[in-house]
Amino acid sequence: MDASRTRARLCLPLAALVCSASLIAGCSSGSGSSPAQDGTTTQAAVPAAANDLQDDYLKVIKDVLPSVVQIQARTDLGSGVVYDDKGHIVTNAHVVGDEKTFKVTTANSEDEQTATLVYAYPEQDLAVIKLDKVPDGLKAASFGDSSKVEVGQIVLAMGSPLGLSSSVTQGIVSATGRTVSEGSSGGGTGATIANMVQTSAAINPGNSGGALVDLDGRVIGIPTLAATDPTLGAGTAPGIGFAIPASMVTKVADQIIKDGRVTDSGRAALGITARTVVDDDYQAAGVAVVEVKSGGAADKAGIEPGDIITKVGDTGITTITSLSEALAAEKPGDKVAVTYTRAGTEKTVDVTLGEQ
Known part of the structure; x- marks a missing residue:
């Protein structure tokens, strides 16, 4: 698996600002005891830069935190983001689970509201619930353009980690375009899930479904999971969390609110049911086709039950997860070469991908 694909479960730039201030202060020339030489300007610039950054933090938290809620299902606790003034809330599908009704606590009130599931879309780990009664002062969040998110950008994660409602952590965007398997x-x-935003902001149990926010107060992603470190057993790897990009969140949420379901997933599919197979050494060696959807992409390309898929494009396929990751990088309508074996003979066919 390459570095851009991560299997997972569920530095502030202040120094740079200070450095810049110091360099500017030291650029003036001439003799005598100028403000630049005696350090007066430099000393003043340091707290000014820090205060500006702190003011940015405080403004974003004041603006966005009221749009982040705590969601209590029967057995699970998570977070959500108010999507519109009609009481729709977007969250993770794994937060709602199989439940249909929920208790919701907003940031500016301890009174529990009740909410009902509109639709859950586990394939993208997103869901929308709706408050049964919209409370006064409910504020919808503003969603940004996740295609403009840059590595190094300061972000804040807002949610209810471990049940601690209205909690805020900070970090940076560590990477973009990650493909992650839950x-x-x-x-x-x-x-x-493709195109996830990787962040160093702490993502803990209960943060799922909350908001990853830039310093302009726009939600750029929905925190969903943290990477696991095999050396820690079931523990998470500190500082490596992932958020579903805002562009996918709004695409899915808009469809759910309008149609009650997802009508255009944008996710490529072969149209098969399959399972991982192992070789004589019990090592994962490919994906065996169990069932082919009639009229689907694989069916049209001549792929049959019993075929073992070993490659999609130039990507080797050994497991169901690796097949899902390869397809996540493609779009419906794309044509890809699929290599498979049938009765010991290797074949390659071009497949025009369908939609999941």
Whole structure:
């Protein structure tokens, strides 16, 4: 698996600002005891830069935190983001689970509101619920353009980690365009999600479904999971969290609110049911086709039950997860070469991908 694909479960730039201030202060020339030489300007610039950054933090938190809620299902606790003034709230599918009704606590009130599931879409780990009664002062969040998110950008994660409602952590965008596969155990949906935003902001249990926010107060992603470190057993790797990009969140939420379901997923599919197979050494060696959807992409390309897929494009396929990750990088309508074996003979066909 390459570095851009991560399997997972569920430095502030202040120094740079100070450095810049110091360099500017030291650029003036001439003799005598100028403000630049005696350090007066430099000393004043340091707290000014820090205060400006702190003011940015405080403004964003004041503006956005009222739009982040705590969601209590029967057995799970998570977060959500107010999507519109009609009481729709977007969250993770793994937060709602199989539940249909929920208790919701907003940031500016301890009174519990009731909410009902509109639709859950586990394939992208997103869901929308709706408050049964919209309370006064409910504020919808503003969603940004996740295609403009840059590595190094300061971000804040808002949610209810470990049940601590209205909590805020800070970090930076560590990477973009990550393809991440959730585990299906421990409450995950087993989804493979493309174009995720990686962040160093702490993502803890309960943060799922909350808001990853830039310093302009725009939600750029929905925190969903943290990477696991095999050396820590079931523990998470500190400082490596992932958020579903805002562009996908709004695409899915808009469809759910309008149609009650997802009508255009944008997710490529072969149209098969499959399972991982192992070789004589019990190592994962490919994906066996169990069932082919009639009229689907694989069916049209001549792929049959019993075929073992070993490659999509130039990507080797050994497991269901690796197949999902390969397809996550493609779009419906794309044509890809699929290599498979049938009765010991290797074949390659061009497949025009369908939609999941």
